[in-house]
Amino acid sequence: MKDSLYNYTLRLGDTSLILAQRLSEWTGHGPFLEEDLALTNIALDIFGRAKGLLEYAAKKEGKGRTEDDLAFFRSDREFFNLLITEQPNGDYAKTMIRQSIIDCFDLLFYTELAKSKDLTLAGIASKSVKEITYHKRHSFSWVVRFGNGTEESFSRLQKGLNEIWAYSGELFEMNEDDHNLIKEGIAVDLDSLKQKWELEIKDLFEKANLVIPETLFMQQGSRKALHSEYLGYILAEMQSIPRMHPNAKW
Amino acid sequence: MNKDSQGELWEVFVQKKSGQPFVHCGNLHAYDKEMALQNARDLYTRRGEGMSLWIVLSSSIVASSPEDAGSFFEPSNDKIYRHPTFYQIPDGIGHM
Numbered sequence: 362m363k364d365s366l367y368n369y370t371l372r373l374g375d376t377s378l379i380l381a382q383r384l385s386e387w388t389g390h391g392p393f394l395e396e397d398l399a400l401t402n403i404a405l406d407i408f409g410r411a412k413g414l415l416e417y418a419a420k421k422e423g424k425g426r427t428e429d430d431l432a433f434f435r436s437d438r439e440f441f442n443l444l445i446t447e448q449p450n451g452d453y454a455k456t457m458i459r460q461s462i463i464d465c466f467d468l469l470f471y472t473e474l475a476k477s478k479d480l481t482l483a484g485i486a487s488k489s490v491k492e493i494t495y496h497k498r499h500s501f502s503w504v505v506r507f508g509n510g511t512e513e514s515f516s517r518l519q520k521g522l523n524e525i526w527a528y529s530g531e532l533f534e535m536n537e538d539d540h541n542l543i544k545e546g547i548a549v550d551l552d553s554l555k556q557k558w559e560l561e562i563k564d565l566f567e568k569a570n571l572v573i574p575e576t577l578f579m580q581q582g583s584r585k586a587l588h589s590e591y592l593g594y595i596l597a598e599m600q601s602i603p604r605m606h607p608n609a610k611w
Numbered sequence: 612m613n614k615d616s617q618g619e620l621w622e623v624f625v626q627k628k629s630g631q632p633f634v635h636c637g638n639l640h641a642y643d644k645e646m647a648l649q650n651a652r653d654l655y656t657r658r659g660e661g662m663s664l665w666i667v668l669s670s671s672i673v674a675s676s677p678e679d680a681g682s683f684f685e686p687s688n689d690k691i692y693r694h695p696t697f698y699q700i701p702d703g704i705g706h707m
Contacts, residue, residue, distance in 0.1 A: 395653065398654055502646070
């Protein structure tokens with residue numbers, strides 16, 4: 362049971378960490394100043410959540426590791442972030458459509474997690490709900506804007522959706538750890554979120570004139586730490602400095 | 612500069628606490644009201660500057676011109692009787 366809580370929290374922390382890392386690639390490259398700052402702020406919020414979760418996971422592991430140890434000294438076969446978070450950002454339209462899929466899920470998920478019997482997770486979750494409410498408003502309004510803009514903005518948006526949709530199924534995957542913790546009132550039953558998420562996403566896509574691509578199967582593998590080729594590069598960049606100077610102090 | 616490339620210019624005002632005046636803190640470019648409001652939040656409230664935001668299209672602001680400063684504002688300089696400094700507030704009133 363103790364392992365399940367560690368695994369569960371680690372997975373949530375990894376997902377936030379890799380997503381924040383991807384989003385921060387936009388820093389200095391935003392389409393214009395205001396959006397550059399907006400996305401940087403959003404990335405910062407998500408890093409904060411990652412820190413809280415990984416800090417708790419390290420505590421649960423009980424081996425004296427810190428959140429920095431977990432973030433910077435694990436290899437890609439030890440990471441459990443969802444595959445959708447490690448996909449390339451692409452253009453702004455693709456980043457926004459991916460973010461809308463994630464934000465819609467995260468708001469539903471963390472709202473439920475705020476009721477968890479584990480008080481630390483509940484605390485992190487209720488703080489996150491306020492942040493995610495804003496993130497969702499931001500990504501949703503951009504999706505609608507791109508979908509109703511020009512021919513180019515729409516076609517980039519649809520292309521982005523076509524590329525990312527196959528990674529949305531994994532959001533709802535549960536394994537033994539989930540089921541163990543659901544019994545204890547700690548984890549969220551993801552099945553209960555699926556219908557609401559589908560309704561909200563379909564509604565958003567309609568407003569943006571998007572067509573949901575036909576998929577033969579949904580990508581998966583992160584529960585077993587099986588990742589796409591991108592994670593290796595993300596970690597190499599993220600971990601390079603701590604690994605070069607492992608005892609550095611700020 | 613091509614106007615289409617950046618959107619319109621909006622002035623941003625932040626209110627620190629309820630009841631206090633909104634203070635001008637800067638401006639930004641945005642294409643519509645919703646984006647202007649979100650961008651104002653992202654740019655000007657990072658350090659807890661306030662609890663409420665106003666955004667106004669810069670083109671909506673009517674400003675006095677520097678040439679008018681003389682006729683607009685100088686005549687009130689020598690009318691000190693307009694200030695409330697000569698009035699003694701009776702003790703019973705407390706704070707005003």
